[in-house]
Amino acid sequence: MVNLKQLCKNSELAAEYKKKLVTADEAVKVVKSGDRVHYGLFCGIVRDLDQALAKRTEELQNVLVCDTIWAYDEIPAILKADPDSKHFKYLSTHMSGLDRKMNKEGRCWFIPVQFRENPKLWAENVGDIDVAMLQVSPMDRFGHFNFGPQTAEYWGIFAAAKKIIVEVNENQPVVHGVQNSIHISQVDMIVEGSNGKLPNLIAKPASETEKKIAGHIVERIRSGSTLQLGIGGMPNYVGSMISESDINDLSVHTEMFVDAYVNLYNEGKITGNKNTNKGKMVFTFAMGSQAVYDFLDDNPMGYMAPVDYVNALEVIAANDNFVSINSCLQVDLFGQVNSESAGLQHIGGTGGQLDFVMGAFKSNGGQSFLCTPSVRINKDGSKESLIVPRLPEGSIVSAPRSASHYIVTEFGAANMKGKSTWERSELLISIAHPEFQDELIKEAEKMGIWKNSSKICY
Numbered sequence: 473m474v475n476l477k478q479l480c481k482n483s484e485l486a487a488e489y490k491k492k493l494v495t496a497d498e499a500v501k502v503v504k505s506g507d508r509v510h511y512g513l514f515c516g517i518v519r520d521l522d523q524a525l526a527k528r529t530e531e532l533q534n535v536l537v538c539d540t541i542w543a544y545d546e547i548p549a550i551l552k553a554d555p556d557s558k559h560f561k562y563l564s565t566h567m568s569g570l571d572r573k574m575n576k577e578g579r580c581w582f583i584p585v586q587f588r589e590n591p592k593l594w595a596e597n598v599g600d601i602d603v604a605m606l607q608v609s610p611m612d613r614f615g616h617f618n619f620g621p622q623t624a625e626y627w628g629i630f631a632a633a634k635k636i637i638v639e640v641n642e643n644q645p646v647v648h649g650v651q652n653s654i655h656i657s658q659v660d661m662i663v664e665g666s667n668g669k670l671p672n673l674i675a676k677p678a679s680e681t682e683k684k685i686a687g688h689i690v691e692r693i694r695s696g697s698t699l700q701l702g703i704g705g706m707p708n709y710v711g712s713m714i715s716e717s718d719i720n721d722l723s724v725h726t727e728m729f730v731d732a733y734v735n736l737y738n739e740g741k742i743t744g745n746k747n748t749n750k751g752k753m754v755f756t757f758a759m760g761s762q763a764v765y766d767f768l769d770d771n772p773m774g775y776m777a778p779v780d781y782v783n784a785l786e787v788i789a790a791n792d793n794f795v796s797i798n799s800c801l802q803v804d805l806f807g808q809v810n811s812e813s814a815g816l817q818h819i820g821g822t823g824g825q826l827d828f829v830m831g832a833f834k835s836n837g838g839q840s841f842l843c844t845p846s847v848r849i850n851k852d853g854s855k856e857s858l859i860v861p862r863l864p865e866g867s868i869v870s871a872p873r874s875a876s877h878y879i880v881t882e883f884g885a886a887n888m889k890g891k892s893t894w895e896r897s898e899l900l901i902s903i904a905h906p907e908f909q910d911e912l913i914k915e916a917e918k919m920g921i922w923k924n925s926s927k928i929c930y
């Protein structure tokens with residue numbers, strides 16, 4: 473916790489800290505029925521305040537609580553305390569596996585967003601946030617609380633917030649960057665929390681299919697590239713393949729900072745020799761194993777900045793040879809990419825995917841890769857092609873056909889740019905699973921986009 477002796481040179485700061493210090497139970501008394509509450513972002517979601525608010529369940533009605541991703545293994549305490557969602561309405565602008573589970577149960581609602589727009593959305597479009605809560609690291613001698621490994625849209629949330637409560641967690645690393653802290657003068661209440669560990673997000677090991685997908689990407693990456701890697705086993709495996717390759721002199725400009733970057737840095741692959749923020753590893757939030765949080769703690773190479781900067785097309789594109797690698801769920805024969813739903817069932821938000829697809833293409837020599845295994849094995853054992861003639865009813869187009877660049881499966885990488893609808897369908901069928909190719913050709917013929925019987929044209 474904050475060392476008040478260290479603050480003795482600034483007794484005003486110490487006095488302000490003491491004045492604002494309350495217990496979690498006292499702090500949540502500020503929440504009223506009908507309020508909109510923000511619980512914080514990513515690894516900065518409040519835990520003690522959540523427990524305290526849960527104790528008030530019966531007294532409160534219709535409280536809206538927002539998050540981006542619920543990153544912990546157990547559902548929020550307020551939802552445990554309110555199994556029928558009579559008192560709290562829970563909303564997410566992206567959704568994790570657990571948010572998804574709550575969504576299926578009708579207990580968590582999705583707000584569709586372009587992640588880049590989130591700060592403005594909170595600041596200007598939603599109305600007041602009655603109470604904004606967030607975890608922070610202990611106050612420094614200048615009166616600042618560092619946000620830990622996330623900033624993303626905090627500036628927009630604070631612009632809309634009527635009250636701000638910080639929950640201090642000694643395990644929050646102090647992360648370098650801009651708009652990465654809040655000053656005590658902006659804070660209404662300080663709660664010293666129980667110092668829980670940050671979420672330990674270990675990517676699943678890459679499957680054989682994902683390893684093949686990674687291989688098709690890595691053979692296209694040049695030394696001197698700037699990398700954006702998305703979430704999951706495959707992007708992390710791309711990192712390990714690069715470590716073992718002769719690709720060098722890489723830079724990091726990414727939405728999410730993950731373990732792969734720590735490994736690449738340790739292998740001496742990161743020089744940061746890019747056009748923007750030279751020498752810095754740029755990101756807007758980090759999630760991974762404890763190694764990620766330890767790496768970023770007081771690391772001057774880290775540069776965390778708001779999402780409207782990090783995901784801005786112009787900023788991404790200013791870096792030459794930008795390489796963006798993300799996953800998707802399905803691609804149709806026009807090259808339209810669904811990364812968000814299984815039909816009507818919501819899986820996850822679009823996040824920054826479209827920004828990086830478009831920003832990477834705009835960069836000199838830039839490339840974006842949207843990846844999916846060619847098939848999915850369903851619970852009943854049936855095999856389903858993820859290259860489909862048309863996206864099923866209810867699907868969401870996350871990257872439109874006009875934006876998609878490389879689509880990658882274990883059977884290869886298909887470049888959509890500048891290709892006619894006929895060429896696209898041929899290329900996509902050529903990277904579909906062989907068991908589904910004939911059926912896809914028949915469908916493409918019926919749809920009037922297949923004008924040639926040859927399966928492979930390149």
Ligand SMILES: CC(=O)SCCNC(=O)CCNC(=O)[C@H](O)C(C)(C)COP(=O)(O)OP(=O)(O)OC[C@H]1O[C@@H](n2cnc3c(N)ncnc32)[C@H](O)[C@@H]1OP(=O)(O)O
Nearest residue numbers: 569702703704727728798799800811814820822823824825
């Ligand atoms: C954080 C960053 O990535 S920054 C980069 C920019 N942002 C993005 O790319 C955001 C969009 N992308 C994403 O959200 C993810 O990459 C996804 C959802 C497309 C893929 O995520 P992955 O974890 O690789 O995919 P995975 O195959 O494990 O599927 C995720 C879930 O959807 C479910 N799912 C996938 N396809 C289907 C389907 N056809 N039917 C039913 N469920 C499905 C899976 O079962 C899994 O559910 P679970 O976690 O509850 O078990």
Ligand SMILES: CCCC(=O)O
Nearest residue numbers: 566587822823824825
């Ligand atoms: C919250 C956004 C994360 C993503 O882009 O996937």
